[in-house]
Amino acid sequence: MIANASLPGRIYLVRHGQTEWNQAGRLQGQNDSPLTPLGQNQAALAGRLLRRLSVGDAAPALVSSPLGRARATAEIICREAGWDSSAIRLDARLKEADYGRWEGLTKAEAKASFPAAWRVRQLDRWGKRPPGGESYADLARRAADWWLTRVDAEQPVVVVTHEMMSRVLRGCYVGLDPLGTLALDHPHESIFVLAEGRVESHPLE
Secondary structure, eight states: OOOOOOOOSSSEEEEEBBBBBHHBBOOOOSSSOOHHHHHHHHHHHHHHHHHEEEEESSSOOEEEEEEHHHHHHHHHHHHHHOOGGGGGGEEEGGOOOGGGGGGTTBBBHHHHHHHHHHHHHHHHHTTOTTTOOOOOOHHHHHHHHHHOOOOOSOOOOOEEOHHHHHHHHHHEEEEEHHHHHHHHOOOOTOOOOHHHHHHHHEEEE
């Protein structure tokens, strides 16, 4: 993890809207599924909330995971906030964790099909990978690299990403250990604002 003293700027951290696989309880990872109507509405609410939260700022930069559900969310945010969607930058470091051979399965299906691997990972969710996938430790390396090398460090930035990556981005920011990072969540209905070493949650409304 890295110290937040080295992380300037204001970050608006957004999870993509609900998808069809979220609704069905399927593990998406770096696979993808479309936003549901509810997910599209969540993205629209996020755009309106971001417009209010960023009043007084210069127009923020906007960077997104390149996965389709995040890109679709970013585009809706721009529409609702009145920002130029052509300015969205894609950064592969913000992708969700790769679930490997578990992608597309429900948790029950993954557990039944890969019982030994499931059991090992449940004992060490931070360090162990799904078959062919990534661990939280892998995500933390990606997150730390993004924090330390992002090009918009001195300006406000909207980051559209995923639940697991949101956990590790916030864990890096406040210097949490692995257990503290794993205890975080990011519901679709909230935006997190990271500034001056603090993290604030703002519900969509």
